[in-house]
Amino acid sequence: IVWKEIKKYEDILFEFHEGIAKITINRPHVRNAFTPTTTMEMSDAFRISREDPKIRVVVLTGAGDKAFCSGGDQNVKGKGGYVGPDGVPRLNILDVQKQIRSIPKPVIAMVNGFAIGGGHVLHLVCDLSIASENAIFGQTGPRVGSFDAGLGASYMARCIGQKKTREIWFLCRKYNAQEALDMGLVNKVVPLDQLEEEVVAWAKEIMLLSPLAIRLIKAGLNAELDGQIGIQELAGDATLLYYLTDEAQEGKNAFLEKRKPDFDQYPMFP
Numbered sequence: 001i002v003w004k005e006i007k008k009y010e011d012i013l014f015e016f017h018e019g020i021a022k023i024t025i026n027r028p029h030v031r032n033a034f035t036p037t038t039t040m041e042m043s044d045a046f047r048i049s050r051e052d053p054k055i056r057v058v059v060l061t062g063a064g065d066k067a068f069c070s071g072g073d074q075n076v077k078g079k080g081g082y083v084g085p086d087g088v089p090r091l092n093i094l095d096v097q098k099q100i101r102s103i104p105k106p107v108i109a110m111v112n113g114f115a116i117g118g119g120h121v122l123h124l125v126c127d128l129s130i131a132s133e134n135a136i137f138g139q140t141g142p143r144v145g146s147f148d149a150g151l152g153a154s155y156m157a158r159c160i161g162q163k164k165t166r167e168i169w170f171l172c173r174k175y176n177a178q179e180a181l182d183m184g185l186v187n188k189v190v191p192l193d194q195l196e197e198e199v200v201a202w203a204k205e206i207m208l209l210s211p212l213a214i215r216l217i218k219a220g221l222n223a224e225l226d227g228q229i230g231i232q233e234l235a236g237d238a239t240l241l242y243y244l245t246d247e248a249q250e251g252k253n254a255f256l257e258k259r260k261p262d263f264d265q266y267p268m269f270p
């Protein structure tokens with residue numbers, strides 16, 4: 001599979017292949033732990049992925065064959081958050097989590113090794129997770145002075161249930177790929193040398209389907225969990241569809257032409 005660079009960054013790779021954008025955390029010396037720079041770059045790549053109509057599916061992964069992502073880089077963890085070049089402590093990985101959920105395109109986690117701590121939450125919030133046989137999953141927060149009681153806890157519980165989620169967070173154990181598959185944390189496990197091929201095959205299968213249908217299913221699944229923001233996003237999609245109708249055009253045209261709108265000409269559905 002030949003990937004073409006979309007944009008150059010310091011901490012991530014951002015590449016394209018036949019409708020698929022691939023975001024790779026490229027810090028293998030720390031098992032792809034992220035700093036504020038990494039997360040800002042990821043946010044930018046997700047923003048571009050959202051805007052670019054050529055991109056239909058986004059793949060998130062880590063560089064090398066050892067780790068997907070090991071969470072926040074403990075070397076830059078200060079008081080109040082992870083400290084970037086500007087000296088400001090941040091927890092801006094949460095912004096990336098929100099982007100992954102709200103981008104109206106499927107995001108597939110290609111879990112090629114350790115998915116630990118904040119790195120585990122990252123794969124969790126992706127729409128689909130495909131893992132290699134060597135992948136290892138787990139949370140470490142309560143061991144290293146951190147936690148993610150947001151999506152990292154509540155969305156995990158929605159995915160795999162309360163008991164398993166409490167086990168994962170209260171004991172901070174590690175789980176292998178088969179255990180992750182058994183508890184519904186991932187969709188499929190394949191040998192490492194087949195991982196990218198498998199992920200691209202899933203992405204291509206998705207791209208045979210209606211993008212608007214996929215978009216609305218994702219919005220509907222999110223809306224059930226995300227309260228008013230979830231409904232806002234689903235409603236935004238409904239508005240998008242409405243704007244595509246002649247009925248909506250008639251309202252705008254009537255205003256601009258300074259006449260009463262004639263909505264009677266459009267069909268009413270039961």
Ligand code: 2NE
Nearest residue numbers: 029030031033070071072073074117118140141146147148
């Ligand atoms: C990931 C894991 C299990 C890998 O173990 P192993 O044995 O394969 O590698 P090793 O030797 O531990 O790590 C290789 C190098 O990567 C660094 C290590 O310090 C080591 O460096 P050198 O000794 O070669 O110099 N490294 C690995 N993970 C790092 C990290 N997160 N930050 C900085 N350096 C890291 C094992 O390495 C591990 O358990 N890593 C720590 C995982 C962790 O606790 N992450 C933070 C969780 S908290 C979090 O992510 C978070 C949150 O809870 C809430 C919001 C946002 C973030």
